[in-house]
Amino acid sequence: MNAKLLLFFLLTGSVLTAQSVRKYSNEFLNIGVDAAAFGMANSVVATTNDVNASYWNPAGLMDIEDNEIALMHASYFANIANYDYLAGAMPIDDRSAVGFSVIRFGVDNIMNTTQLIEQDGQINYDNITYFSAADYAFNLSYARNVLLIDGLSYGVNAKVIRRIIGEFATSWGFGFDAGIQYKTDRSGWRFGAMARDITTTYNTWTIDEDEYSTVQEAVEGQNQELPETTEITLPKLQLGVAKTFTVRYDFDVKAEFDMHMRFAETNDIISTSSISATPSFGFEVGYIDLVYLRGGVGNFQNVEQFDSTYQVGFQPGFGVGFQYRGIHLDYAFTDIGDQSVALYSNVFSLKIDWSLFR
Numbered sequence: 001m002n003a004k005l006l007l008f009f010l011l012t013g014s015v016l017t018a019q020s021v022r023k024y025s026n027e028f029l030n031i032g033v034d035a036a037a038f039g040m041a042n043s044v045v046a047t048t049n050d051v052n053a054s055y056w057n058p059a060g061l062m063d064i065e066d067n068e069i070a071l072m073h074a075s076y077f078a079n080i081a082n083y084d085y086l087a088g089a090m091p092i093d094d095r096s097a098v099g100f101s102v103i104r105f106g107v108d109n110i111m112n113t114t115q116l117i118e119q120d121g122q123i124n125y126d127n128i129t130y131f132s133a134a135d136y137a138f139n140l141s142y143a144r145n146v147l148l149i150d151g152l153s154y155g156v157n158a159k160v161i162r163r164i165i166g167e168f169a170t171s172w173g174f175g176f177d178a179g180i181q182y183k184t185d186r187s188g189w190r191f192g193a194m195a196r197d198i199t200t201t202y203n204t205w206t207i208d209e210d211e212y213s214t215v216q217e218a219v220e221g222q223n224q225e226l227p228e229t230t231e232i233t234l235p236k237l238q239l240g241v242a243k244t245f246t247v248r249y250d251f252d253v254k255a256e257f258d259m260h261m262r263f264a265e266t267n268d269i270i271s272t273s274s275i276s277a278t279p280s281f282g283f284e285v286g287y288i289d290l291v292y293l294r295g296g297v298g299n300f301q302n303v304e305q306f307d308s309t310y311q312v313g314f315q316p317g318f319g320v321g322f323q324y325r326g327i328h329l330d331y332a333f334t335d336i337g338d339q340s341v342a343l344y345s346n347v348f349s350l351k352i353d354w355s356l357f358r
Contacts, residue, residue, distance in 0.1 A: 025233040026161060026173065026201060028105035028135045032056075033072055033085045035349040038332035039319020040282025041296025043256040046181065046192030046240035051089040051351060054099035054141040057179035057194045058155025061089055061097040061143035067354035074347040081107050085349075089141070099141035106134030110166070131166030138162070151183045161203060168212050175201025175233065188244040190256075193237070201233035237261045252286040258298070269300040269312060282317070292321035294332070326353035 034052040037044045045057045051068035053060030072085040082105075089099035112129045143155035161173030179194040207229060242256035261277045262268070268276035280298025299315035319332035328351035 025231055026135075026137075026203070028083075029103070029137055029159075029161075029196075030236075031083065031105070033087070033101075033103070033349075034070065034351075035072065035319055035330035035332035035347045036284075036292070036294065036321055036328075038334045038347050039294030039296065039317050039321075039330070040256065040284060041280045041298035041315060041317040041334075042260075043240065043258040043280045043282030043296055043298060045179070045194045045238045045256075045258055046190040046242040047244070047254060047256055048192075051087050051099060053143075053155070054087050054089055054101045054139060054157070055085075055103075057181060057192050058099065058141040058143050058157050058177070059153040059179045059181040059192070061099050061141060061155060062145055062153040062181075064089055064091055064097060065355075066091070068351060069354070070349065070351045072347065072349035074345055076345060081105065090354075094145075095147070096142070096144045098143075099139075101137075101139045101141075103137040103139070104134060106132055108132045108134070112166075131168075133165045134163075136162040136164075149182075151185065152180065153182075154178070154180045159201070161201065163203070163205075167208055169205055169207045171203045171205040171231070173201055173203035173231075173233075175199065190240075190242045190244070192240045192242075196236045196238075197233045198235055200235065203231040203233070205229040205231065234263050236263070250288055252289070254284040254286075255282070257281050260298070267301045267303065269302060271302075290323060292319075292323070292330075294319040294321065326355050328352070 032038060032042045033055045037048070037052065037056060048056040048060040049063035050060070051064065051070045053063075067090040068088065070085070070087045074083045075081070076083060084104045085101065087099065087101035089097060091097045109130050110133060112131060117123055137159055139157050139159045141155060141157050143153060146152040146154065155178070157177035159175050159177070161171075161175070163171045163173070175197045176199050177194065177196045178198050179192065181190065181192045183190045238258055238260050240256055240258040242254060244252065244254045246252050258280045259277055260280065261275060263275055265271055265273050266276040268278040270277040278298065278300045280296065282294065282296030282298075284292055284294045286292045294317070296317045297314055301313045302310045303313040304310055315334070317332060317334040319330060321328065321330040330349045330351070332347040334345055334347060
């Protein structure tokens with residue numbers, strides 16, 4: 001079976017056989033954005049302060065001084081899946097800012113070979129068709145300073161989710177996120193919190209029963225019954241504390257520790273029946289606001305081995321960045337899953353400050 005078609009069945013098995021409330025749902029929204037953040041193992045909820053704050057913590061949009069745009073592309077699973085991101089943000093006034101972003105995670109040109117063999121046993125290559133399985137997220141952000149507390153800001157996201165699995169099924173989803181940041185300019189400490197899917201995110205699926213019937217027998221023992229058409233994403237919480245300081249006037253060092261929590265039992269190294277958590281740590285060393293070196297580690301998981309024992313897996317990250325006259329180019333070399341079973345990915349992102357054109 002074609003590798004892309006196999007990946008499709010794995011995805012549909014995890015998405016369409018959902019119960020009403022799922023432990024893992026809309027997981028493409030948990031990958032993250034921006035190579036700079038990947039280089040720090042996604043430990044940025046307290047320090048994010050540019051256009052990418054629209055994803056990580058919308059409260060951080062209050063630090064942008066001019067219009068900004070950001071782009072990112074990454075390929076996963078040996079270039080089978082493509083992950084793309086586009087965002088823009090702008091200040092409204094001294095007390096508020098807005099942002100907008102689009103995320104797409106998709107597997108394209110999947111070869112559908114379920115009708116390759118006809119009823120008489122003959123192979124007919126003309127029966128091969130192609131389709132795509134893609135997830136989209138459209139995110140609108142708003143941020144505002146708290147007038148009575150200096151250094152405190154909050155932000156909210158309203159997101160629309162569109163998921164398409166060829167002609168077989170489509171869905172629409174809606175949800176909200178909320179975040180806060182607090183910074184102390186003199187000491188360099190920053191604190192942040194980001195709550196995703198605070199009202200739970202609700203997805204409604206529409207399934208083409210005629211198309212679905214053509215793949216019900218494609219994998220024995222799977223996809224035999226029409227799946228449920230509703231999917232609810234549980235809330236998640238990310239907390240962070242960071243410190244920034246200067247060394248010899250030339251070097252700026254930023255370090256952040258985050259805790260990522262789900263309100264469900266998972267393979268995180270801290271796990272109970274009602275809540276799970278995993279830590280992450282990242283750092284960034286900048287030289288005269290021109291060149292940046294980043295590193296981090298996170299996503300600590302209890303990974304089951306072949307002998308039924310468990311070992312702790314983790315997700316390392318490494319990155320570099322370059323900034324010149326409003327152009328920010330960043331690169332990250334990161335493991336998208338457990339350090340022993342997943343492939344490393346090369347991620348590039350670009351950020352442009354609109355002041356470049358003034």
